[in-house]
Amino acid sequence: MLIAASIIHLDATLIIEVILFVVFLALLNRLFYQPLSTVIQQRAEHVEEGLRADEESQRRAEETRQEVRRQIEQARAEAQGLMAAVTKDVAAQRQALMAQAKDEADAQVRQAQEAIRHERQAAIDELRRESGQLAILAASKVIGVSLDTAANRELADRAVADVGGLR
Numbered sequence: 001m002l003i004a005a006s007i008i009h010l011d012a013t014l015i016i017e018v019i020l021f022v023v024f025l026a027l028l029n030r031l032f033y034q035p036l037s038t039v040i041q042q043r044a045e046h047v048e049e050g051l052r053a054d055e056e057s058q059r060r061a062e063e064t065r066q067e068v069r070r071q072i073e074q075a076r077a078e079a080q081g082l083m084a085a086v087t088k089d090v091a092a093q094r095q096a097l098m099a100q101a102k103d104e105a106d107a108q109v110r111q112a113q114e115a116i117r118h119e120r121q122a123a124i125d126e127l128r129r130e131s132g133q134l135a136i137l138a139a140s141k142v143i144g145v146s147l148d149t150a151a152n153r154e155l156a157d158r159a160v161a162d163v164g165g166l167r
Contacts, residue, residue: 132157
């Protein structure tokens with residue numbers, strides 16, 4: 001036990017050493033620990049603020065992505081609506097143009113038929129006049145006498161009626 005007592009000396013230097021140790025700890029605390037803990041706390045707050053800002057940025061980015069997706073979908077829907085409307089308008093215009101073209105063609109056919117009918121009637125009337133005149137001329141040659149106008153007219157009407165009856 002003597003050996004253990006000789007390693008630890010309980011004298012006045014121990015109290016001075018303890019006081020110096022406490023002063024040294026207070027000095028270290030004041031000079032290093034407090035400023036270091038302040039810097040660490042500020043750094044932690046800065047990191048926390050950065051994380052909050054990052055989360056906010058991510059949230060805004062996601063909102064922006066959602067908004068862009070919504071706008072894209074809306075634009076697609078509008079484009080499809082416009083395409084459908086344009087397709088419908090084109091089909092309606094096509095039908096209208098086809099109907100107009102058919103009406104114009106029908107009108108032209110009717111006009112052509114009317115013109116043909118008029119031409120045919122004019123040709124028939126001309127043939128009747130000429131056949132009546134030929135009949136009068138032939139009758140006057142056969143009779144050898146020139147017929148008067150009233151007689152010519154009666155004879156021509158009979159000849160035209162006979163030619164008309166042959167049809």
